Amino acid sequence: MFFEFIEEVIMxxxxxxxxxxxxxxxKQESIEPDVMIQLxxxxxxxxxxxxxxxxxxxxVHETKLLEKIAKLHPFASMARYAAGFIIVCGLPKKDTLLLxxxxxxxxxxxxxxxxxxxxxxxGAVWIGIYPNEKHMSIxxxxxxxxxxxxxxxxxxxxxxxTEKPPADRFDESRIHWNSxx
Amino acid sequence: MFFEFIEEVIMxxxxxxxxxxxxxxxKQESIEPDVMIQLxxxxxxxxxxxxxxxxxxxxVHETKLLEKIAKLHPFASMARYAAGFIIVCGLPKKDTLLLxxxxxxxxxxxxxxxxxxxxxxxGAVWIGIYPNEKHMSIxxxxxxxxxxxxxxxxxxxxxxxTEKPPADRFDESRIHWNSxx
Numbered sequence: 001m002f003f004e005f006i007e008e009v010i011m012x013x014x015x016x017x018x019x020x021x022x023x024x025x026x027k028q029e030s031i032e033p034d035v036m037i038q039l040x041x042x043x044x045x046x047x048x049x050x051x052x053x054x055x056x057x058x059x060v061h062e063t064k065l066l067e068k069i070a071k072l073h074p075f076a077s078m079a080r081y082a083a084g085f086i087i088v089c090g091l092p093k094k095d096t097l098l099l100x101x102x103x104x105x106x107x108x109x110x111x112x113x114x115x116x117x118x119x120x121x122x123g124a125v126w127i128g129i130y131p132n133e134k135h136m137s138i139x140x141x142x143x144x145x146x147x148x149x150x151x152x153x154x155x156x157x158x159x160x161x162t163e164k165p166p167a168d169r170f171d172e173s174r175i176h177w178n179s180x181x
Numbered sequence: 182m183f184f185e186f187i188e189e190v191i192m193x194x195x196x197x198x199x200x201x202x203x204x205x206x207x208k209q210e211s212i213e214p215d216v217m218i219q220l221x222x223x224x225x226x227x228x229x230x231x232x233x234x235x236x237x238x239x240x241v242h243e244t245k246l247l248e249k250i251a252k253l254h255p256f257a258s259m260a261r262y263a264a265g266f267i268i269v270c271g272l273p274k275k276d277t278l279l280l281x282x283x284x285x286x287x288x289x290x291x292x293x294x295x296x297x298x299x300x301x302x303x304g305a306v307w308i309g310i311y312p313n314e315k316h317m318s319i320x321x322x323x324x325x326x327x328x329x330x331x332x333x334x335x336x337x338x339x340x341x342x343t344e345k346p347p348a349d350r351f352d353e354s355r356i357h358w359n360s361x362x
Contacts, residue, residue, distance in 0.1 A: 010219055015224040016197070017293050037189055037356065042198040043349045044290065047307050053350060059230055060358045065359055093216070100312050104334070107288030108307075111227065112198050115296070119194045125287075126228050131281050144361045164258045169225045169234060175218065176239045181324045 016119050019166045020175075022077040023123025026158025031083040035120070039086060039155070040093035042116035048171065055102075055109055057085040059142045065142060066126045069154075076079040076127050076156060083122075083158040086113055089138055090130065090150040103130060106152040113155045123160030129153050197300050200347045205259040207339025212264040217242065218302070220267060220336070223235035223343045235275035236290055239268040239332075246323060248339035250335075253319045256331025257308050257337060264303075264339040267294055268320055271311065271331040283309060287333040294336045304341030310334050 040057050048054060060066060061084040070080035079085050090106045110126060117124035129135045130152040139151035221238050230234060241247060244264040251261035270288045291307055298305035310316045311333040320332035348351050 001263070010216070010301055012221070014223050014297055016217060016300075017226045020226065020228075022228060033358075035191070037285055038195060040293075040356055041197035041351045042195050044352065044355070045198045045201065047201075047203060047295070049309050056355045056357065058199055058359070058361060060359050062359045099309070100308055102310075103285055104291075107285035107360070108292040109240045110285075111289040111292040112296075114228070115293075116198055119197075120191055128230050128282055128285075130285075132345075143357070143359070144246075146361060149361075167226075170222045171225065172218070172232075174237045175221055176237065176324070177214075178239070178324070179239050180239060180327060180330075 002111065005027065007020070010158060016115055020115060020118040021164040021167060022125040023162060023164065024125050024161070025162040026078070026081050026083060026123060027161045029083065029159045031122070033061070036084050036086065039116050041086065043109040045109040046105070046112045047096055049099050049101035050097060052094050052105070054091040054105055056089045056149060057108070058089065058145065059086040060087065060143065068142050072142065073127065076154065078125065079156050080159065082156045085172045086155045087143065088113065088153045088155070089145060089150050090152040092150060093112040093148055103152065109174050110153045110155060111115060117157045121163070122157045124155050124157035127154035187325065194205070197256050197296055201296060201299040203306040203347070204341045204343060206343040207259070207262050207264060207304060208342045209262065210264065210340045212339070217265050217267065220294050224269065224294040225292040225294060227286070227289040227293045229289070230280045230282035231278060233275050233286070234260050235272040235283040235286055237272060239270065239326065240267040241268065242347045247312040249318070249323050250326050254308065254322065256315060256334065260307065261337065263337045266315055267295065268324065269334045269338045270326060271333040271338070273331060274329055284333065291334045291336060298336065298338045303338045304343070305336050305338035306327060308335035322342050
């Protein structure tokens with residue numbers, strides 16, 4: 001069976017998923033824009049429905065703008081000390097097949113960015129924006145995002161100034177085999 | 182700068198994201214249920230809005246059911262040859278804060294499962310289900326999923342019988358710095 005070959009390495013392989021935590025405390029150090037591009041690159045590698053890739057990105061690293069985000073979004077106060085804040089934007093108008101799957105495509109992108117940040121040693125946290133109208137309007141204003149583009153989510157990141165042990169969210173009772181009951 | 186320390190390893194670190202492709206051809210080999218549980222474990226490690234964890238999982242591996250899925254879902258014909266099919270289910274009733282973010286939480290979970298499968302050497306593909314009513318009803322029927330639970334997405338997987346080079350989806354023109362224009 002396949003499992004015999006991978007039993008020993010499987011735990012290491014899945015470490016990137018199992019050890020990731022939301023990190024909200026950062027050292028006051030900047031990060032090279034090239035590194036930020038790598039995070040976005042990992043994001044763009046996500047799958048999307050019919051490969052429509054309904055996304056764009058705003059990478060915020062100017063202190064003034066980070067402070068604005070921290071002040072305006074009720075759950076983004078950590079942005080004040082962050083090295084950067086990547087806004088994943090959705091493009092519903094790319095959804096010509098009317099699948100209405102662009103939010104899940106953008107969520108897959110966000111998860112990739114978040115995991116990529118963790119994988120290269122940064123600390124990061126997912127900031128929810130869509131579908132909250134008030135929160136979307138904050139980013140539209142601060143970053144001059146056009147009307148037809150949706151600020152979907154944010155990934156706030158920096159050099160971590162805190163360590164968190166893995167959170168065990170595994171709950172076997174939520175697994176059903178072949179049929180619900 | 183931080184980048185100097187990681188420049189050499191960054192490409193290796195991001196390989197799991199950049200090399201993942203949708204794999205739809207599998208060898209006729211079964212996979213140990215314990216491995217399937219590990220994929221779900223990676224899924225459950227995803228973040229969720231206010232840590233509501235609005236998800237459950239159905240792991241399908243019975244040939245009869247895989248064939249039913251292949252027959253009924255227009256984009257899941259590869260399930261016939263798959264070792265398994267993990268249905269990520271959403272629990273809107275866990276959303277007591279009315280954030281309406283459960284679909285993005287479930288998408289993050291799905292992306293984790295998909296990446297985890299790739300990371301341990303399996304081939305996998307994301308099958309969209311929600312919000313298509315017809316596709317949701319297929320899984321409700323086949324797996325007896327209760328009315329209040331939403332079959333959100335599927336991850337079809339097996340031992341890969343095909344190799345695909347990385348798809349370069351990177352498009353720098355989609356990156357905006359600090360402000361849209």
